[in-house]
Amino acid sequence: MKRVLPAVWLVVLFxxxxxxxxxxxxxxLITTGIFIIAAMSLNLLLGYTGQLSLGHVAFFGIGAYASxxxxxxxxxxxxxxxxxxxxxxxxxxxxxxGIFIAGLSGYVxxxxxxxxxGAYFVIVTISFAEVTRLVxxxxxxxxxxxxxxxxxxxxxxxxxxxxxYTLWGKTAYYYFVGVVGLVAYxxxxxxxGSRVGRAMIALKENESLASSVGIDVTxxxxxxxxxxxxxxxxxxxxYAHYLKIIDPDIFLFIYTVTMxxxxxxxxxxxxxxxxxxGLIFGFLPVIVRPLAAPAVQWILYGxxxxxIVFVLPQGIVPAAERWIRxxxxxxxxxxxxxxxxxxxxxxxx
Amino acid sequence: MDQLLQHLVNxxxxxxxxxxxxxGLTLIFGIMRVVNFTHGELYAFGAYIVYLVAATLGLNFxxxxxxxxxxxxxxxxxxxxxxxxxxxxxxxDIVMLVMIGAWIVMQNTELLVWGGVAKAIVTPFPDAPxxxxxxxxxxxxxxxxxxxxxxIAGSYVLIHRTKLGKAMxxxxxDADTAALMGVHIKGVHTATFAIGSGLAxxxxxxxxxxxxxxxTMGDLASLKAFAIVIxxxxxxxxxxxxxxxxLALVEELxxxxxxxxxxxxxxxxxxxxxxxxxxxxxxxRAERVG
Numbered sequence: 106m107k108r109v110l111p112a113v114w115l116v117v118l119f120x121x122x123x124x125x126x127x128x129x130x131x132x133x134l135i136t137t138g139i140f141i142i143a144a145m146s147l148n149l150l151l152g153y154t155g156q157l158s159l160g161h162v163a164f165f166g167i168g169a170y171a172s173x174x175x176x177x178x179x180x181x182x183x184x185x186x187x188x189x190x191x192x193x194x195x196x197x198x199x200x201x202x203g204i205f206i207a208g209l210s211g212y213v214x215x216x217x218x219x220x221x222x223g224a225y226f227v228i229v230t231i232s233f234a235e236v237t238r239l240v241x242x243x244x245x246x247x248x249x250x251x252x253x254x255x256x257x258x259x260x261x262x263x264x265x266x267x268x269x270y271t272l273w274g275k276t277a278y279y280y281f282v283g284v285v286g287l288v289a290y291x292x293x294x295x296x297x298g299s300r301v302g303r304a305m306i307a308l309k310e311n312e313s314l315a316s317s318v319g320i321d322v323t324x325x326x327x328x329x330x331x332x333x334x335x336x337x338x339x340x341x342x343x344y345a346h347y348l349k350i351i352d353p354d355i356f357l358f359i360y361t362v363t364m365x366x367x368x369x370x371x372x373x374x375x376x377x378x379x380x381x382x383g384l385i386f387g388f389l390p391v392i393v394r395p396l397a398a399p400a401v402q403w404i405l406y407g408x409x410x411x412x413i414v415f416v417l418p419q420g421i422v423p424a425a426e427r428w429i430r431x432x433x434x435x436x437x438x439x440x441x442x443x444x445x446x447x448x449x450x451x452x453x454x
Numbered sequence: 455m456d457q458l459l460q461h462l463v464n465x466x467x468x469x470x471x472x473x474x475x476x477x478g479l480t481l482i483f484g485i486m487r488v489v490n491f492t493h494g495e496l497y498a499f500g501a502y503i504v505y506l507v508a509a510t511l512g513l514n515f516x517x518x519x520x521x522x523x524x525x526x527x528x529x530x531x532x533x534x535x536x537x538x539x540x541x542x543x544x545x546x547d548i549v550m551l552v553m554i555g556a557w558i559v560m561q562n563t564e565l566l567v568w569g570g571v572a573k574a575i576v577t578p579f580p581d582a583p584x585x586x587x588x589x590x591x592x593x594x595x596x597x598x599x600x601x602x603x604x605x606i607a608g609s610y611v612l613i614h615r616t617k618l619g620k621a622m623x624x625x626x627x628d629a630d631t632a633a634l635m636g637v638h639i640k641g642v643h644t645a646t647f648a649i650g651s652g653l654a655x656x657x658x659x660x661x662x663x664x665x666x667x668x669x670t671m672g673d674l675a676s677l678k679a680f681a682i683v684i685x686x687x688x689x690x691x692x693x694x695x696x697x698x699x700x701l702a703l704v705e706e707l708x709x710x711x712x713x714x715x716x717x718x719x720x721x722x723x724x725x726x727x728x729x730x731x732x733x734x735x736x737x738x739r740a741e742r743v744g
Contacts, residue, residue: 229729232677242715407554414552
């Protein structure tokens with residue numbers, strides 16, 4: 106059962122465009138997929154190291170802008186008349202540069218922010234995100250400010266011996282997002298399943314104890330921040346090249362909140378959590394949109410968020426796992442018995 | 455020089471309301487350890503109540519201010535009893551998520567009720583400004599500063615001279631011991647949140663007529679209030695008062711001499727610099743309320 110299930114999910118994931126004819130739903134799947142990737146990266150910090158970074162959208166936006174600017178080229182004058190001119194490069198190079206720059210910002214911001222914890226960490230991360238938003242808004246020469254970066258070209262993939270293929274259509278883009286998502290999932294699952302991941306979970310559970318047994322807390326937190334930021338940057342790049350336009354609103358706090366809602370609803374600290382939460386909050390707007398005004402939708406999300414924290418503080422995935430364990434007879438466990446280690450982080454498959 | 459003087463006067467007037475925001479949040483954050491994302495929404499709520507009373511109902515502007523503060527206190531008490539009281543023993547991160555949810559609900563309710571178009575509040579003050587030498591100030595702004603200073607003084611009296619204030623200070627120092635000494639912790643929490651919310655609503659009610667009232671006006675207000683609290687040190691009313699004036703000064707000078715586009719970035723830069731180099735705030739001796 107455990108071995109068949111991933112294969113089933115993979116088949117479902119990669120056959121969707123074959124039986125799904127509705128282009129609008131496909132579009133929703135693509136944007137949802139991009140946000141799921143971002144939510145997975147947030148989960149690495151929030152769920153596995155226990156650090157609530159509410160500035161996560163900064164990495165998403167930095168990845169988007171870095172990728173778009175690499176692809177479009179720019180010509181800016183820095184202090185002292187020093188000019189930086191960049192000729193346009195292929196979009197796929199932009200994708201990797203976006204990941205790299207976001208990871209680098211993750212390192213810098215991580216090194217600075219992890220000096221403080223708890224509420225202060227949250228506020229510092231929000232501040233960093235707001236500062237990046239204001240820079241994107243005001244450095245008009247580089248970012249076009251509120252006029253937005255437009256005409257961002259789509260990705261072109263080069264296959265050796267087969268020529269180039271440009272991702273114009275939604276179906277092609279769906280597969281690209283699917284592959285990137287899969288890679289991100291594998292990277293995160295390998296990481297949290299490794300020694301490094303166990304160190305992260307240890308410092309989440311008890312930081313002073315973890316450091317007393319020799320875990321270099323800051324090093325692991327910064328490592329998590331770099332990987333998390335890089336993946337978020339990749340998601341941002343996907344977003345920019347899919348929508349072909351980005352403006353400073355990409356840094357709005359509400360996008361971080363969306364990612365946080367996805368992770369919390371699905372179950373933080375589980376691999377499947379951000380995917381389940383992401384699908385729910387990706388498709389909820391599609392269902393609710395014809396019925397209610399945007400303001401009402403948001404009231405609903407906010408209310409749902411409060412409700413979930415009150416009723417299912419662990420999230421849906423751990424709750425479902427517990428439920429399945431307790432009620433499936435062929436698992437050979439008596440109903441109602443909760444085993445030690447149930448719903449612990451990292452077993453969310 | 456004249457320009458500098460005008461900037462300083464503007465900063466003092468803005469600083470008074472910032473201080474109100476900061477005092478409200480520093481009490482809540484200090485005593486209850488709640489990262490209160492609804493603080494800015496109560497600020498916006500205060501402004502909308504003044505709009506409701508003064509513009510929509512056509513009643514007296516000053517009555518609007520009083521109603522706004524009372525409504526802020528009641529809404530704050532409601533939020534505390536409905537959302538925070540059941541979560542009192544829960545992890546700070548979880549409570550933060552509840553407050554984010556409440557923030558989203560409140561902001562969009564404002565959007566639903568009053569629409570996204572910015573509202574202007576007309577006040578009974580004369581249009582002609584008060585001119586003193588090279589500096590000119592509108593009468594409305596003078597009034598805003600006077601009321602803000604009165605409310606700041608009122609907060610001092612409340613914290614230092616009343617029984618409730620003593621209970622709040624005791625709860626801040628050690629909630630368990632305070633409870634053993636007969637302090638009703640739940641009541642103190644509700645009162646703290648209600649008072650803090652009332653101050654936020656007062657700040658919004660005062661600044662609403664100076665600027666415009668929009669549903670998103672609370673976002674930056676929350677973050678600025680955090681900047682002030684961090685600058686002044688947790689639970690430190692004097693620190694929050696000075697912090698409010700410092701933030702206003704930095705913003706005003708930054709907007710005047712660096713770039714107006716980065717005006718709102720100043721608060722965040724203050725947060726980052728203070729937390730990274732002096733995390734206990736500029737004025738912290740030891741952690742205490744007062």
